[in-house]
Amino acid sequence: MYSVNSLHSNFEKGDVYLSDSISNLLGIILKFPMPWILTGAGISTESGIPDFRSPGTGLWEKVDPMVYSSVEGLLRDPKAFFSYGRDNIVNVLQAQPNTGHVVLGNLQQLGMIGPIVTQNIDDLHRRGGSDHFYEVHGHFRSASCMNCSNQLPMDELINKLDQGEIPPLCWDCGGILKPDVVLFGDMMPSDYQEASLLANTCQTVPKLMIVIGSSLTVSPVNYLPLEFNRIVIINNTPTETDYRAELVIREQIGPVMGKLWEEILDLNEGQPPDPLPPGFNFGIMVAYLDNEVRFLQNQKFRPSVSLDSLSKHFGVVQSDIKTARSIIAQSPLPPRQPLERAILDFYLQEINRMEYEIDSLLSFMGIPFQDEQSRLPKLISDYYNESLRALTTYTRQENVLPEIAEKMAVRAAGNYDFWSSAHLILGLAPPAKEELEKLKKIVSDRGVKADLQL
Ligand SMILES: [Zn+2]
Incomplete structure (x- = not known):
């Protein structure tokens, strides 16, 4: 696991520069096809939206969430809730997507990442070009009646507030109109369950979640990464899940995502890439093998299975490696752009690396060769x-x-x-x-x- 605190820090593993981390990040994205993304407030601070918990600048140090961000607070003191809320909503809606949002939008359009789950309510993923996202804490695009669920666009709610209608009331039933965000004391919206369900249908290949700008302290969203086999964390402060992560990049998000995009442009010889073809699936074989090789590496000193089944397992993985290599080398989808060629080359390199690992493990452990069928x-x-x-x-x-x-x-x-x-x-x-x-x-x-x- 690599960790980067600043561009030129020393770590036990030696000098690790941001560019190495970016290459690692890109490699991991390519290896685990369609990784899911989870974003928190940290991705939007560069758009001028304060986060909640950062010491010194966090919103919850300035205002009491139980007054301004809870159902109880809204009902007890609607004036306080809506007078603070009005300015907050207007500020958030005026914010512009930053490099982080835009690069994620690009990656999603290219077919390089899967859905985005966001804890943010700022609408910046949509405006940054993403189309498949789950807003698990709601959004500021609209407001709804707390009684009959009538819905209206947010600018109409702002109009009501500006005309002194506090609290703003439903035109049908007179119930209080509340922004469509999750307040303390609210149920999670359907987006949360739907994201979990969809993530759960992906079981065939080890799956990756990249957590961006979230301290992973808010439940139940912080349980979502547990459904993924591998995790990457990009956040400028430590999180409780860092120990589980494949890669931790402790940096500002905009520059990291900007450099990631530059690296992709480089691979495509400077041209913005076209979306990858729909069946460009070679990564599933590499992700699967990566997991198998990791399992076998863990058997090196303390085997958890019998020598006979270990020997069979090695045989299968060796056969998988040959199978993956012949499929990638004879690519059924001839690369149409430099990026696709570069990705296929990367996969072949990874497969060679894994073959080398397996051969050294076999000779280290003195396990005889066994001819097995590939599972690919x-x-x-x-x-x-x-x-x-x-x-x-x-x-x-x-x-x-x-x-x-x-x-x-x-x-x-x-x-x-x-x-x-x-x-x-x-x-x-x-x-x-x-x-x-x-x-x-x-x-x-x-x-x-x-x-x-x-
Ligand atoms: Zn109503």
Whole structure:
């Protein structure tokens, strides 16, 4: 694990510069396809929105959250709640997305990251170009009646406040109108459950969550990273979850994300990349292997399984390595841009590194070679089926965005193509026709508008 406090600090592992961390970060993003992102207040401080808990500048040092940010406070003293709230809402809505939001938006458009879960209510992910996000603490775009759930745009609520209507009241039932954010004492919105459900459908390949600008102290959101096998943390102060992280970057978020984007541009020879093709799935094999190799490394001094099953496990992983290499080397999707070529080269390097690790482990532990079948063909078909489950889960949500459903359907079709061509390369039987029918059925049953070109 690398940790960076500043550009030129000394650590027990020697000098680690930010650029090394950025390369590590990019490598991890490529290795664990479609990582999820969790963002907190720290990503928006560079847009001029104060966070809550930073010593000296945090909002909760200046105002009492129980007066200004709780249901109880609102009901007890609506004047205090809304007079502070009005200025706060206006400030937040005037803020502009910063480099962090924009780079995440770009990465999502390229198909390099999965959904974003945010604790922020500032609407800056949407305005920064992201389309698939979960606002688990609500947002400042609208307000709703606490009694009948009538909804109105936030600027109309501000108008009411400016005309002295405090508390602002529902035009139908006279209930209090409350911004659509989660206050202390509120239930979590459907976004939270939907994000957890969707994250849970991804089980085939070890999954990664990148936590950005969150101190991970607010429950229940801080439990979400526990559902992921690997974690990266980018935050300028330590968090309680750092010990679990693959990589910790303790820096301002804007510069980190800006440098990450520069690195991606470099890989694409300076040109802004086009989205990766929907079936560009080679990373699932690398992520899977990375986990297997890590397991075997942990057996080096204290094996947790019998020597015989360890020997079988080594045999499988050796066979997986050869299988992954032949699929990547004969890429069923010829790279259309320098970025794709660079990613494939990176995967081949990773596979060579893992092969070397496995060979050294085998000779260190004195384990004989055992010829085994690769598990990758099954992993590839499982991954297609998982993308069908994800599409079904997504389209059952409360707020389904047609363009996200379409993207997920197109990606599932890409996973099917990947399956077909990978099996062709390996000389295995192609998927049965019924497999594709499953996707077509979901698309028509759920009313997804997608040109699948099948
Ligand atoms: Zn009402």
